[in-house]
Amino acid sequence: MKISSNTDxxxxxxxxxxxxxxxxxxVIMDLVIISYSIAKVPDWVKNLDSSQKYPVNLYLSGFGVxxxxxxxxxxxxxxxxxxxxxxxxxxxxxSAIATLREEKNERYSxxxxxxxxxxxxLQNIKGINIENYSEGxxxxxxVYAVAYVxxxxxxxxxxxxxxxxxxxxxxxxxxxxxYESKSETMDAVxxxxxxxxxxxxxxxxxxxxxxxxxSGSIQSAVDELSGEKQGSKLLMSQTEVTNRIDRLLSESxxxxxxxxxxxxxxxxxxxxxxSGKMLVVPLTYQDSKMGSPFxxxxxxxxxxxxxxxxxxxxxxxxxxxxxxSSQIMRDMAKESGADLILSGxxxxxxxxxxxxxxVRDINTGNVLAVADLSFxxxxxxxxxxxxxxxxxxxxxxxxxxxxxxxxxxxxxxEAWTNKGNDNIMYYSDETMKVYVRVNREAHIRLLYILADGxxxxxxxxxxxxxxxxxxxxxIPTEFECAPPFGAEMLxxxxxxxxxxxxDVIEEDGYKFINKEPILPQARARSLASIVRNEKGxxxxxxxxxxxxxxxxxxxxxNNSPTESLIKEFEKNKLSLxxxxxxxxxxxxxxxxxxxxxxxxxxxxxxxxxxxxxxRIQQAETKLxxxxxxx
Numbered sequence: 067m068k069i070s071s072n073t074d075x076x077x078x079x080x081x082x083x084x085x086x087x088x089x090x091x092x093v094i095m096d097l098v099i100i101s102y103s104i105a106k107v108p109d110w111v112k113n114l115d116s117s118q119k120y121p122v123n124l125y126l127s128g129f130g131v132x133x134x135x136x137x138x139x140x141x142x143x144x145x146x147x148x149x150x151x152x153x154x155x156x157x158x159x160x161s162a163i164a165t166l167r168e169e170k171n172e173r174y175s176x177x178x179x180x181x182x183x184x185x186x187x188l189q190n191i192k193g194i195n196i197e198n199y200s201e202g203x204x205x206x207x208x209v210y211a212v213a214y215v216x217x218x219x220x221x222x223x224x225x226x227x228x229x230x231x232x233x234x235x236x237x238x239x240x241x242x243x244x245y246e247s248k249s250e251t252m253d254a255v256x257x258x259x260x261x262x263x264x265x266x267x268x269x270x271x272x273x274x275x276x277x278x279x280x281s282g283s284i285q286s287a288v289d290e291l292s293g294e295k296q297g298s299k300l301l302m303s304q305t306e307v308t309n310r311i312d313r314l315l316s317e318s319x320x321x322x323x324x325x326x327x328x329x330x331x332x333x334x335x336x337x338x339x340x341s342g343k344m345l346v347v348p349l350t351y352q353d354s355k356m357g358s359p360f361x362x363x364x365x366x367x368x369x370x371x372x373x374x375x376x377x378x379x380x381x382x383x384x385x386x387x388x389x390x391s392s393q394i395m396r397d398m399a400k401e402s403g404a405d406l407i408l409s410g411x412x413x414x415x416x417x418x419x420x421x422x423x424x425v426r427d428i429n430t431g432n433v434l435a436v437a438d439l440s441f442x443x444x445x446x447x448x449x450x451x452x453x454x455x456x457x458x459x460x461x462x463x464x465x466x467x468x469x470x471x472x473x474x475x476x477x478x479x480e481a482w483t484n485k486g487n488d489n490i491m492y493y494s495d496e497t498m499k500v501y502v503r504v505n506r507e508a509h510i511r512l513l514y515i516l517a518d519g520x521x522x523x524x525x526x527x528x529x530x531x532x533x534x535x536x537x538x539x540x541i542p543t544e545f546e547c548a549p550p551f552g553a554e555m556l557x558x559x560x561x562x563x564x565x566x567x568x569d570v571i572e573e574d575g576y577k578f579i580n581k582e583p584i585l586p587q588a589r590a591r592s593l594a595s596i597v598r599n600e601k602g603x604x605x606x607x608x609x610x611x612x613x614x615x616x617x618x619x620x621x622x623x624n625n626s627p628t629e630s631l632i633k634e635f636e637k638n639k640l641s642l643x644x645x646x647x648x649x650x651x652x653x654x655x656x657x658x659x660x661x662x663x664x665x666x667x668x669x670x671x672x673x674x675x676x677x678x679x680x681r682i683q684q685a686e687t688k689l690x691x692x693x694x695x696x
Contacts, residue, residue: 111199111210120214122641122664126151126278127214131505132536136200136207142390144196146505146536147213149392150478151191158277161645161662190431191215191274192223217278224271224278231268232299235261239301242310251314258311259335262436265304266424277663308438319441322360322450325421326367327375329437333408333425334376336435342405343381344372347395347489348692349410349423351453356460356553357491357692360412360452368408386484386499388538396428398486404428409489410437412452419443419452454692456517456552463515463555466590467688477685478505479560487689493696498545500556501538504530508560512541513579513597517552517693521593523577527565551693559598562683568596595649598686610678612638614670619677622648622657622670640679641666658682 110119110129120127128150132142192215199210242257272287290298302310311332319325346369348361372378381404389397399407410423423437446452454460483490484499492498502510512524530539559565570577580593614634621631627646635642643663651658659668667682 108197108199108210110197110212119212121639122666124218125214125216126154126220127212128152128154129505130211130213131208133202133208134206136202136204136209139207139209140198140200140211142536143198143209143211144213145391147196147211148191148194151194151213151215153392153478155191155274155277158645158663159273191220192227193219220274220278224275228268228271228275231264231271235264235268236299236301238264239307246314255311255314256335258307258314259332261307262304262336262438263433265307266433266436304438312439320445322364322367322446323371325439325441325445326364326371328439329368329421329423330371330375332437332439333423333435337425339377340406343379343403344406344408344425345381345383345399345402345404346372346408347383347486348491349412349421350489350690351457352411352413354457354461354464354553355488355690356454356457357489357694358452358454359694360446360450361692362491362694363450364412383485388501389480389482389503392478392480393431394480394482394487396431398482399428406434414443414452415440417443419446454517454553454694455550456519459519460515460517460553460555460690462590463519463521464688464690466594467555467557467686477508477560477562477683479503479508479510479558479685479687481556481558481687481689483556483689483691490689490691492547492691492693494547494549494551494694495696496547498547498691500541500543500545502530502541502558502560503538504535504560506535506562507532508562509564511559511565511597513557513559514545515555515557517550517554520576521579521597523568523570523579526568526577529564547693549695551695554691554693556689556691557597557686558688559686560684598684610673610680611668612640612679614638614677614679616675616677619654623650624648627659635679638679640668642668 108119128147130143130146130148130150132139132146134142194213194215197212197214201208201210238257238261242254242261245251245254245257272290276287290300290303315328317324317328319328346365348357348365350356350361351358369380372380381399381402384398384401384403387398387401391397395407395409399405405428406425407428408423408425410421413420413422418440419442420440421437424433425435426433443452480503481487482501484497484501485492500512502512504510508530510528510530511526512528514522514524516522524541524543528541568579570579572578579597612635618631618634621628621634624631625648627635627642627644627648632642632644641661641664642659643661645663646659646661649658649660650656655672657670659670661667667684669680669682671678671680
């Protein structure tokens with residue numbers, strides 16, 4: 067008998083017992099998860115809704131769900147829940163900004179666009195808390211997550227953030243002015259350029275404060291940022307800084323190449339040479355999301371100057387990708403091997419064109435550099451248009467779906483192409499693939515508006531069942547880019563109830579809703595209402611949320627809520643903002659209320675003498691696609 071042999075046997079016995087113990091513990095953990103799931107299912111999981119536990123007047127909250135290995139599913143569910151909070155803020159900002167645009171002039175719209183660009187990718191909102199709930203086992207769990215943050219906490223944190231950023235901006239401005247006084251021009255320029263990323267953070271802070279009620283209205287915040295607010299604590303607005311930089315540099319820009327060179331030099335002074343790659347996406351015309359021949363040529367010039375002057379590496383856009391989060395452009399950039407993404411808009415301003423460009427870190431969402439400069443439009447070649455060919459008619463189609471957009475805090479639909487979901491541009495003979503994703507079972511309607519103005523139905527009632535929830539679903543139709551070229555639009559509408567069938571004209575493989583090349587605005591709005599199925603709107607099989615006083619019925623005939631109607635909703639523990647839009651579906655009987663600020667759509671209906679309120683589960687998204695000759 068050898069001791070070594072007995073020792074080995076003892077070791078093997080210990081290993082075996084350890085493995086058995088680990089297996090038993092794993093089984094126990096799985097049983098604990100399963101038993102916990104059966105015993106204590108939170109209401110926010112049962113209802114797939116966080117608003118009851120975290121009322122919208124006190125909290126911003128979001129809901130997420132994912133399936134898979136528990137660690138991976140937990141991360142995805144939490145990111146989705148955080149994304150819902152970001153979406154709530156962004157939708158509120160865009161809704162308020164859209165109203166301001168109608169009231170203000172063109173120059174004001176440019177400032178609003180700058181703010182919209184800054185707040186599109188809110189990824190790091192302060193103070194968010196997370197709750198999780200799991201079903202299943204470690205290997206295949208369904209994880210539910212709710213993210214929440216109190217409005218009071220956000221007001222406190224971002225009021226302090228705003229104060230700190232203003233102090234930081236003013237300190238740098240004083241330094242820049244000191245360099246100016248010494249005629250040290252480039253040092254002054256560098257100081258002024260370093261302000262841009264800080265202004266972007268200030269815009270985010272101002273907008274969040276405006277949404278949660280911490281710094282007056284969004285208009286007041288915009289006025290402060292643009293230098294129009296009396297008594298502003300900022301020594302200089304971003305617009306004033308831009309004008310100062312232009313004066314100090316006194317550049318002579320006589321070609322598109324010169325403009326691209328100037329943009330790259332300004333970005334280079336702010337971020338130096340990054341270690342990773344940069345994805346350059348085409349700029350879009352004003353706030354239309356439309357591209358143009360100019361956008362295409364300027365992108366090519368930018369990429370050349372980025373390589374030549376800055377020695378930065380350019381990422382080639384991935385041919386296909388599957389986004390794992392709600393940040394679709396970020397996920398596309400990652401799939402393309404990029405760490406940075408360059409995007410922006412350009413604006414006509416008299417005889418000048420103003421560029422508003424930013425470079426964002428795709429991992430953090432932070433803006434690292436900004437280029438804001440103008441040039442004389444006469445330097446553009448005569449064959450380089452700054453608008454798509456069908457700009458006016460495309461605006462009518464966009465406007466038809468901007469008005470009365472139906473929103474939901476519970477149902478989310480996303481859509482993207484194999485080139486992403488923003489700044490989308492296709493050239494002749496290229497193939498476009500379309501994907502959708504919903505966060506719960508839903509019926510999908512897809513409409514495509516062609517460049518020649520005709521509206522065609524792609525799918526009337528595509529059902530996505532529980533097995534495909536939170537997964538990318540490829541639309542089984544590919545599109546080849548062909549004339550006529552111009553701005554086109556994909557509209558995706560999701561709802562929990564089936565759609566009523568639309569009347570269509572079938573021709574050449576298309577299902578046309580209309581064949582008129584140019585639609586009058588009223589006709590386009592009427593068609594949008596039909597596509598949304600507003601007349602056939604009905605509540606999901608559920609009890610009503612509240613019963614309103616019959617005395618309030620005349621207030622429902624207004625396009626926007628009255629103070630009396632808002633108070634009546636508050637009395638019934640429902641939130642209704644002044645930004646809501648009211649549509650009469652059936653006179654004296656049914657009204658649809660879209661409230662983008664609170665991410666809710668309500669149906670108010672007369673039921674046997676009672677004025678009942680229901681929550682409508684419907685959502686939509688739109689993609690603008692620019693097509694052109696190769």
